[in-house]
Amino acid sequence: MSEVSEVSEAEWAVWRTFYAMRRQLDRALEDQLQRDAGISGPDYEILLSLFESPQRRMRSRDLSARIGWEKSRISHQVTRMENRGLVERSECEDDLRGTWIGLTTEGRRAVLGAMREHTTAIRNLFFDVLTPDELASLRAVSDRVLGAINPPLCDEAS
Amino acid sequence: MSEVSEVSEAEWAVWRTFYAMRRQLDRALEDQLQRDAGISGPDYEILLSLFESPQRRMRSRDLSARIGWEKSRISHQVTRMENRGLVERSECEDDLRGTWIGLTTEGRRAVLGAMREHTTAIRNLFFDVLTPDELASLRAVSDRVLGAINPPLCDEAS
DNA sequence: CACCACTGGTTGATGTGTCAACTATCTAGT
DNA sequence: ACTAGATAGTTGACACATCAACCAGTGGTG
Numbered sequence: 001m002s003e004v005s006e007v008s009e010a011e012w013a014v015w016r017t018f019y020a021m022r023r024q025l026d027r028a029l030e031d032q033l034q035r036d037a038g039i040s041g042p043d044y045e046i047l048l049s050l051f052e053s054p055q056r057r058m059r060s061r062d063l064s065a066r067i068g069w070e071k072s073r074i075s076h077q078v079t080r081m082e083n084r085g086l087v088e089r090s091e092c093e094d095d096l097r098g099t100w101i102g103l104t105t106e107g108r109r110a111v112l113g114a115m116r117e118h119t120t121a122i123r124n125l126f127f128d129v130l131t132p133d134e135l136a137s138l139r140a141v142s143d144r145v146l147g148a149i150n151p152p153l154c155d156e157a158s
Numbered sequence: 159m160s161e162v163s164e165v166s167e168a169e170w171a172v173w174r175t176f177y178a179m180r181r182q183l184d185r186a187l188e189d190q191l192q193r194d195a196g197i198s199g200p201d202y203e204i205l206l207s208l209f210e211s212p213q214r215r216m217r218s219r220d221l222s223a224r225i226g227w228e229k230s231r232i233s234h235q236v237t238r239m240e241n242r243g244l245v246e247r248s249e250c251e252d253d254l255r256g257t258w259i260g261l262t263t264e265g266r267r268a269v270l271g272a273m274r275e276h277t278t279a280i281r282n283l284f285f286d287v288l289t290p291d292e293l294a295s296l297r298a299v300s301d302r303v304l305g306a307i308n309p310p311l312c313d314e315a316s
Numbered sequence: 317c318a319c320c321a322c323t324g325g326t327t328g329a330t331g332t333g334t335c336a337a338c339t340a341t342c343t344a345g346t
Numbered sequence: 347a348c349t350a351g352a353t354a355g356t357t358g359a360c361a362c363a364t365c366a367a368c369c370a371g372t373g374g375t376g
């Protein structure tokens with residue numbers, strides 16, 4: 001299953017550039033959020049999910065499923081955000097184990113202040129510098145890499 | 159400079175896939191290092207740099223320049239790794255402010271145990287699923303995104 | 317009902333990353 | 347030689363991410 005697995009110098013050069021791009025893109029978007037709305041990337045993910053939710057509130061477990069974080073990460077993040085007044089917790093009537101996470105006025109203000117500039121940043125740093133062909137190529141590549149990561153599971157036997 | 163900045167639904171779909179790929183690729187490689195050598199990604203970056211250095215040791219500032227981390231991050235990471243016996247600090251004769259970071263026997267063992275499998279993982283999850291054209295496209299795209307992030311600086315005037 | 321596995325969520329410990337403040341040394345201009 | 351400013355590195359505080367342990371409520375099945 002695993003061959004000799006050589007990687008040429010030219011391939012390493014692509015890998016390093018790709019790696020640098022991923023790091024710097026994350027950083028640039030993080031900086032933009034901090035600058036324009038005083039929030040972090042994780043803050044934004046939570047706030048955006050709540051904002052797009054019909055009731056402006058979600059169950060912790062649904063946030064977890066939507067964003068793809070484990071439950072303890074949600075809980076810690078929400079605690080920090082609650083302390084800053086961006087969200088608020090409330091009890092769940094239906095299921096006494098549950099917790100609602102709701103957007104506060106402050107949280108709503110923050111996400112509204114962040115969205116436009118964030119979208120602009122993604123457009124400027126990403127979409128604007130890609131040709132349609134490259135965009136299609138990147139989509140195909142991303143799908144294939146994801147496929148390689150997540151168990152092809154056609155043959156799990158060892 | 160900033161237009162209306164709309165992003166179509168198709169574009170968002172590409173963005174989300176690209177985003178998921180970046181996260182999951184990081185995670186998969188991190189897991190592989192942990193599994194095969196009991197080290198983290200940051201550990202590996204330090205260890206590999208030291209290993210590829212002629213003397214198997216580097217000045218903190220050179221590590222910083224090579225990996226692209228700020229000095230305090232290097233210092234914290236080295237402290238943790240020193241506690242686990244992967245690296246060791248020693249004084250610098252030439253410059254009394256300086257510190258050498260050297261690979262220990264344990265550190266050498268760890269990096270040797272990690273390298274082969276890490277390379278294989280990168281090949282399996284990345285290079286093997288890209289065509290030569292896609293690789294070239296990705297290289298071009300990465301360069302252009304990096305160019306967009308780092309100040310074109312041709313016209314900084316406001 | 318009684319039991320038991322599961323689910324929803326919190327908490328604490330540890331590792332990671334950033335920023336600001338600090339110490340110590342080096343270097344250059346005078 | 348003196349001194350101002352740059353450089354090298356450490357430290358502490360805080361935000362973030364993961365893991366394991368835990369508690370409480372839910373929902374079967376006997």
